[in-house]
Amino acid sequence: MSIDIAIIGVGKIARDQHVPAINGNKAFRLVATASRSGGIENTENFDTIEALLAARSDVSAVSLCMPPQVRFAAAVAAIRAGRHVMLEKPPGATIAEVRALATLAREAGVTLFATWHSRHADGVAPAKAWLAERTIRKVRIDWMEDVREWHPGQAWIWQAGGLGVFDTGINALSILTEILPFPVHLAKADLSFPSNCDTPIAVTLDFAAPENAEVGAVFDWRHEGDPVWNITVETSEGVLRLRNGGAVMEIDGETQTLEDVGEYPGLYARFADLLAQGASDVDDTPLVHVADAFMLGRRVAVEPFTE
Template sequence: MTIRLAIVGLGKIARDQHLGAIAASAGIELVAVASRNAALDGIASFNDIDELLASNMEVDAVSLCTPPQGRFAQARAALLAGKHVMLEKPPGATLAEVYALEALAKARNVTLFATWHSREAAAVEPARALLAGRTIRSVAVEWKEDVRHWHPGQAWIWESGGLGVFDPGINALSIVTRILPEAFHLVRSDLFFPENRAAPIAATLSFKTGSGVPVEAEFDWRQTGLQTWDIRIETSEGPVVLTHGGSRLTVDGEPRIVEEDQEYRNLYRHFVSLVGDSRIDADFTPLVHVADAFMLGRRTAVEAFED
């Protein structure tokens, strides 16, 4: 059976990633779009998810590509209507709401898929397998990019619940929480807020594993030119380095994996599998770490940001 899918929110991420991945994925077909400001030729279009669900349109699942603020009501409406739900990252604006969605999906026996696209990068699973057999000494994360390039004119990302620099930073955390064999927790958080914004533009975080291994992270949205998405793990057996957002792996100084982006195709392939059995895949650990960063964060004001 082919899953009849609706996209809710036809913004930059939906156009850049979701549409192409859906078109290239077996077992799923885009049949509808719900968006206040956009439509697709040849596809049924609605102003919002409520209008979609109230229509006679036959839809099995929805992919929510809207900003995290306000997404809870959309996801809840879809789950109550018996639809399978795929959540673009971050899965929500608060921890309480995403756990409530997970409980509702279980009660309704439908799929809830909290996606972390960076976990689908080519080097992530090989790094996870490799690190399971090594002694880790330290981890250093450097995730620095140009917000004007990746999020032009997206005012919501600077509001409360929009996460600011943690929108890309949570991608790094999704990888680190996947590849490390030991859990870690936050011990220090320094957040840098533009004086005219409600969300941080940079963050410096210090974590420790249960056994005391340090995990340091630097997130910054002010980097122009070459972008940096690197994770460096020092082990007793030699260095393990993931670069280019997890698509490249170097082990002991030797390149192991260099692969182009297949992340969203992998997500939709997994979603098709989940829907087939009405299974839930909802790991909220990366969002927990972001919430902790705000709870422990020491705020420093920096110069105003103008898009």
């Protein structure tokens, strides 16, 4: 029996990723949306999540795809109405919000799934398994793209709470914290802020890790040309590289054969499993690293940003 689900916030990511993933999973049936900017063809749309919750008692779960600054109130409304909740990344505007939602969901007896879609890239699980048996010496993350190409017109990412380059860099952090067999914590950061923006356009991060392993990252939205979404791990027994956001895995330069699942189909498969188990999955570790960068990082002023 399928679960009736609604999407809250119908933007590009919802249309391009969430809708196809839901339609391709027999565990779910998309029955409604809530969005002031328009819904999905042949699907009932409401202006607000409150209106949807009041009118559609059949909706058991909601997938929240709006920007993080406004997601908390929607999640609270859904949980208090007894609905299961899936959160797009990042799961909240602050760590405190995410932890409050986890407590609220636990008390209400509903499932809360704080998603990290990049953890479901095809190479991530095999990379985690390969690294578990090796000594890690150095990790280098290069996460660079042209913001004008990949985030056009998204003014909210430059406003307080929008995260700036961390909006995509957090994908790399979600992979890092999934594949490493040990925890790391931030030791140093430089954050480059355009003079007309509240969030950074580029950052460099250095992490403290066990056994003197070197772990560092560069995120940059000023990159021109093809995007670079790579994680390189030097170990005692070879070099592992995840390319294209984790979709491609190389060992010593040789491309590995991977199962082709896809990130968002993987997310909804995981959500279905959690619902079947009556469990939640709320890992805020990637967001902790971002918060630490804002707390610890040195602010560097750079030229203004214009579209």
